[in-house]
Amino acid sequence: MLTRTSIDIEAAEAVIADATARASAMGVPQNIAVVDDAGHLVAFRRMDGAKFFSIEIAITKAFAASGARKPTKEIGPATQPGAPGFGAQALLGGRFTTLPGGIPLVVEGAVVGAIGVSSGSTAEDQDVAEAAVEAFNRRWNAGRPARQG
């Protein structure tokens, strides 16, 4: 048997609260999703004014970051024209994205889930996700940036 650690609802909603605080400070309403280590949705919030179009995108960003075990932003370069991963976005029935805004949540070297943010520009989405991950790391990793081992 394998033992796995997954984010729980309390930790997930703390991530969403941190992301919301950042998005509010920026004045950009956002869709914010948190999935667990298996890619399954744990918590979601659409701030008033966030695009309905981006609900599914936020969830997909979280799914892809949890699944690839890296920020969606870092998957992007390998999928550009000429790179070996070109066209990967068409996989998984459209649940593979390299749009910035998805970042894994890591505790003690293990991916326990991921956040996905979407409704602003990709830079704004990424900014909000990073702020939430920094707060998560302060709580769970003594403030160290945490990537899987």
Place this chain on the structure above:
Amino acid sequence: MLTRTSIDIEAAEAVIADATARASAMGVPQNIAVVDDAGHLVAFRRMDGAKFFSIEIAITKAFAASGARKPTKEIGPATQPGAPGFGAQALLGGRFTTLPGGIPLVVEGAVVGAIGVSSGSTAEDQDVAEAAVEAFNRRWNAGRPARQG
């Protein structure tokens, strides 16, 4: 032009909090979704222990209740063999369900959204959704059961 009233994130999370309180009292962890009047997800919570399998089902119940403007439970009879709606569950790519647990949220006669609950038995799911709708009506409709006009 049309003016529409949609549930906002604050009201949606109050619905989720009420549903959570009821599910906790029953000892049955649940997936709880709230969608707006357009069927789009506003807020979601997977209580620790709720089935991953029922995440999508909770969202679908809310979608169907918002879209049909009636509780999913009440759609069921019309879709039985011999009834004119037989087979409707296959519509909308599987986003149409008659499983109990989805109920519209109504203010001043207008459907502003819906709740969907899934992970327990269908009776448990329905119970939680009803408790959350009753609390919603106390806040928004002076305690009267509210159905669209």
Place this chain on the structure above:
Amino acid sequence: MLTRTSIDIEAAEAVIADATARASAMGVPQNIAVVDDAGHLVAFRRMDGAKFFSIEIAITKAFAASGARKPTKEIGPATQPGAPGFGAQALLGGRFTTLPGGIPLVVEGAVVGAIGVSSGSTAEDQDVAEAAVEAFNRRWNAGRPARQG
């Protein structure tokens, strides 16, 4: 954080070996799938002669049994005409099935995965799945039938 136990590849392939032995003794080639507690595929074997048509069905049976935390066979009655779950088969993009042949794998009260079998009659599929689960329980649960707590 939540801690979860998932079936590993060694235990999964032992389940497939047991199912294969039973199917061989019956003279019915089968598709045999094992998923983990999150519904994700761990191991799969198509015995020579098993129907290609039933590959996806075997995987779906395992997915549904893991997700519903009960044998697919036991979900069936609640989805018959007149019952509250009627039409549930259309949910989850077709990944919800009540066909016999999917059974959860349980260790110490927790669903750690599930087996799905398909290519014979539903009675043959169920027979093979049950034989594999009995062998699993001898290894992991001191031979006791194990259902989630």
Place this chain on the structure above:
Amino acid sequence: MLTRTSIDIEAAEAVIADATARASAMGVPQNIAVVDDAGHLVAFRRMDGAKFFSIEIAITKAFAASGARKPTKEIGPATQPGAPGFGAQALLGGRFTTLPGGIPLVVEGAVVGAIGVSSGSTAEDQDVAEAAVEAFNRRWNAGRPARQG
């Protein structure tokens, strides 16, 4: 009438065993899929620690290699911007991929199936697939690299 030769389960599991040995030596857990000459799954193994995200991708690589009758890596150049196959990744509902890691299995000039590997970098995936195909050729083609005639 046509006579076709397909990989059987014994040969397929030998391919998976060889791929596993290579992946273990590299220290990179992998998802390994083998499909037959019709693109249908014959055997699958998720090594402990391989990404759930890459299960479907491994199967898709095998499907595409079997279907295109060439390594997925070699399909890539023709699908780049400006090339005639641009955008092909969007075909087949996302079951067409040019990511390295899918290679046909060929016996006496005929594609009898394919292997697909995914969870590492694309270079690691390709390395494992190539090692398994070399071992397959030693068994079935007297060690000669075998491509369809």
